Amino acid sequence: MSNAHPIPFRAILRHVLLIAGAAIMLAPFIWMISTASKPQTEIFSSELHLIPHQFALAENLREAFAKANLLRFLLNGVIVTVSIFLLQVMVALPAAYALAKLRFLGRETMFALVLFGILIPPQATAVPVFLLLHKAGLLDSYAALVLPFTISVFGIFLMRQFFKTVPDDLVDAARMDGISEFGIVWRVMLPAAIPAVTAFGIFSVVAHWNDYFWPLIVLNSEHLRTPPLAVAHFRNNEAGTSYGPLMAAAMVIIAPLVIAFLFAQRRFIEGITLTGIK
Amino acid sequence: MAQIELSAIRKSFDGTDVLKGIDFRIEDGEFISLVGPSGCGKSTLLRVIAGLEPQNSGEVRIDGRPVDGIRPSARNLAMVFQSYALYPHLNTFDNIAVPLRMRRLSAIERLPLLGAVLPGRRAKERHIRNDVEAIAEQLDIAPLLRRKPGQLSGGQRQRVAVGRAMVREPRAFLFDEPLSNLDAKLRVHMRAELAELHRRLKATFVYVTHDQAEAMTMSSRIAVMMDGELIQAGTPAEIYNDPEDIRVAEFIGSPKINILPGRIRKDGGVDVLGTALKLSCRAAAGDCRVGVRPERIDLGAGPFSGTVVHLENLGAEAFVHLAIEGSGLRLIARLADVRHLPGMASSVTFGFAPDAVRIFDPAGKRIELKVEQPERVREPAHV
Ligand SMILES: Nc1ncnc2c1ncn2[C@@H]1O[C@H](COP(=O)(O)OP(=O)(O)OP(=O)(O)O)[C@@H](O)[C@H]1O
Ligand SMILES: [Mg+2]
Numbered sequence: 149m150s151n152a153h154p155i156p157f158r159a160i161l162r163h164v165l166l167i168a169g170a171a172i173m174l175a176p177f178i179w180m181i182s183t184a185s186k187p188q189t190e191i192f193s194s195e196l197h198l199i200p201h202q203f204a205l206a207e208n209l210r211e212a213f214a215k216a217n218l219l220r221f222l223l224n225g226v227i228v229t230v231s232i233f234l235l236q237v238m239v240a241l242p243a244a245y246a247l248a249k250l251r252f253l254g255r256e257t258m259f260a261l262v263l264f265g266i267l268i269p270p271q272a273t274a275v276p277v278f279l280l281l282h283k284a285g286l287l288d289s290y291a292a293l294v295l296p297f298t299i300s301v302f303g304i305f306l307m308r309q310f311f312k313t314v315p316d317d318l319v320d321a322a323r324m325d326g327i328s329e330f331g332i333v334w335r336v337m338l339p340a341a342i343p344a345v346t347a348f349g350i351f352s353v354v355a356h357w358n359d360y361f362w363p364l365i366v367l368n369s370e371h372l373r374t375p376p377l378a379v380a381h382f383r384n385n386e387a388g389t390s391y392g393p394l395m396a397a398a399m400v401i402i403a404p405l406v407i408a409f410l411f412a413q414r415r416f417i418e419g420i421t422l423t424g425i426k
Numbered sequence: 427m428a429q430i431e432l433s434a435i436r437k438s439f440d441g442t443d444v445l446k447g448i449d450f451r452i453e454d455g456e457f458i459s460l461v462g463p464s465g466c467g468k469s470t471l472l473r474v475i476a477g478l479e480p481q482n483s484g485e486v487r488i489d490g491r492p493v494d495g496i497r498p499s500a501r502n503l504a505m506v507f508q509s510y511a512l513y514p515h516l517n518t519f520d521n522i523a524v525p526l527r528m529r530r531l532s533a534i535e536r537l538p539l540l541g542a543v544l545p546g547r548r549a550k551e552r553h554i555r556n557d558v559e560a561i562a563e564q565l566d567i568a569p570l571l572r573r574k575p576g577q578l579s580g581g582q583r584q585r586v587a588v589g590r591a592m593v594r595e596p597r598a599f600l601f602d603e604p605l606s607n608l609d610a611k612l613r614v615h616m617r618a619e620l621a622e623l624h625r626r627l628k629a630t631f632v633y634v635t636h637d638q639a640e641a642m643t644m645s646s647r648i649a650v651m652m653d654g655e656l657i658q659a660g661t662p663a664e665i666y667n668d669p670e671d672i673r674v675a676e677f678i679g680s681p682k683i684n685i686l687p688g689r690i691r692k693d694g695g696v697d698v699l700g701t702a703l704k705l706s707c708r709a710a711a712g713d714c715r716v717g718v719r720p721e722r723i724d725l726g727a728g729p730f731s732g733t734v735v736h737l738e739n740l741g742a743e744a745f746v747h748l749a750i751e752g753s754g755l756r757l758i759a760r761l762a763d764v765r766h767l768p769g770m771a772s773s774v775t776f777g778f779a780p781d782a783v784r785i786f787d788p789a790g791k792r793i794e795l796k797v798e799q800p801e802r803v804r805e806p807a808h809v
Contacts, residue, residue: 320507
């Protein structure tokens with residue numbers, strides 16, 4: 149018992165590397181919190197310190213909320229991400245069910261197209277979609293923020309893979325019990341696929357909450373802005389960027405995601421393991 | 427209660443024929459077992475009857491009415507699956523209530539929140555509750571109504587699945603190997619329960635299994651399927667004693683029937699292992715195969731002899747494996763009296779009564795036999 153396990157060199161190296169990685173990832177966040185807590189004079193002082201001499205978080209927050217309608221932007225974020233997610237589910241589940249459980253001509257081709265669709269980056273289709281929205285007169289509206297994302301090929305793919313694991317007998321039993329095909333999607337497949345739907349929901353919400361590119365293109369009106377645009381607003385509008393309130397606003401807009409993550413940490417990790425995506 | 431008629435049912439998957447023209451008639455109130463080796467198309471046939479799989483040609487009639495193109499639920503049949511297929515997110519009560527809710531509640535009444543406040547919903551739910559509880563009482567699952575399928579044992583899940591089938595009072599029950607996921611002891615128990623259920627409900631049962639003990643003990647008739655064809659249907663005794671095809675003879679019975687090479691002589695007599703049997707038949711001379719069930723082999727006397735190569739003593743009975751002298755053939759004899767077992771590697775003589783013999787032509791079809799001896803005795807008396 150006297151000689152304890154020698155700590156292997158490899159384990160130490162591994163942890164050092166991981167800590168270094170974590171530090172690099174966390175640095176901007178720490179810097180953000182630090183800056184948000186400093187008064188303007190300390191932010192621009194040449195000495196480098198993380199802990200402010202004088203805490204100014206409250207003032208910065210107050211200024212951030214005063215300068216921009218942050219609550220409105222947060223609400224916009226919620227409206228847009230929730231609408232996108234619900235519509236994505238409404239499209240993806242029936243599509244995935246058909247691809248996984250129904251037999252029809254061209255099913256494999258359809259699925260190949262779905263896989264192909266995953267490979268296309270959204271930026272590639274941005275211009276045509278923009279023109280389409282322009283022609284439809286939908287630019288600068290919630291619809292412009294939501295509609296282009298309602299069909300998620302990734303969602304269809306993910307749900308289809310999950311539905312493949314649901315036994316056929318369950319679907320047949322539902323048919324014998326008199327549940328219609330759409331009924332099967334919502335009453336049998338959806339409850340069975342809650343983990344997959346949750347995982348997909350996390351990816352979808354995170355991606356669209358943080359999306360900067362698309363809202364920037366289609367929006368003009370201030371009252372429709374989503375949280376990332378709201379932060380940008382601090383930088384662009386002011387004569388000389390006021391970094392304190394900007395960082396405070398950034399803190400506010402990432403807070404919902406961080407809180408949601410803390411609550412759903414287990415699910416989030418399950419979801420990542422489920423999809424095998426990092 | 428229903429009579430089910432199948433005529434010329436054909437089904438193929440991706441070009442391979444799985445059902446090759448099935449004609450069959452299931453009478454009202456019958457307990458019919460569909461048996462056959464794995465992959466012979468039993469489940470497919472059951473799914474065609476249920477309407478889950480459309481046949482390529484042929485017709486299914488229930489109570490004389492064609493049901494092709496009618497949705498599974500509208501055929502009013504119930505099916506119990508091998509995997510039970512219970513809804514994992516619903517508790518036992520809700521699982522059993524699903525078919526009733528689907529039938530008795532309108533689409534609006536089934537909506538999650540709105541439905542609950544509609545006026546008629548309350549009374550209907552009360553009826554459903556009564557019906558489900560009555561079924562649960564009958565099946566002894568009343569204490570389990572609040573549990574999810576994940577919290578039930580295999581036997582309990584099985585019962586819930588049967589309850590879900592019973593609750594809608596279907597015209598017929600279709601079972602697809604419902605007991606194969608249970609352990610041996612529970613299987614025997616559930617066998618008795620299902621047979622009892624059939625007697626009580628007097629409904630038509632179509633029961634797929636590849637366990638011949640289940641088929642033999644529970645059913646009023648057995649239908650044997652091989653390679654997508656239904657080769658014989660009859661009572662368990664008929665199937666066992668009068669197989670019309672060598673595949674039926676070999677499939678039913680455990681241990682398997684002994685098959686020996688034989689020859690039909692020009693005069694209609696039958697030789698096996700060089701010894702003439704006291705039998706005759708009308709078939710053309712040539713090779714044939716001679717089948718004798720293990721329990722019909724009499725050890726200790728007879729024209730043949732063999733060496734004991736293996737003994738299986740099960741306590742109540744024993745199986746003696748013999749290597750027949752002068753040929754590489756093996757056969758199995760069942761001994762009812764285990765107190766007088768022959769020793770290993772000892773040589774024993776054996777024979778069998780002429781009426782124990784079933785012979786089959788090279789294509790496997792049964793050849794009718796005449797047992798000679800009684801005929802000869804009787805002949806002079808008639809003259
Ligand atoms: N959906 C399907 N697609 C393609 N082939 C199928 C399908 N369903 C069944 N088959 C094929 O049809 C044949 C018969 O299958 P079936 O399930 O009816 O056999 P079974 O007699 O029930 O066998 P088991 O005793 O193993 O359940 C098998 O060769 C199977 O591979
Ligand atoms: Mg089967």
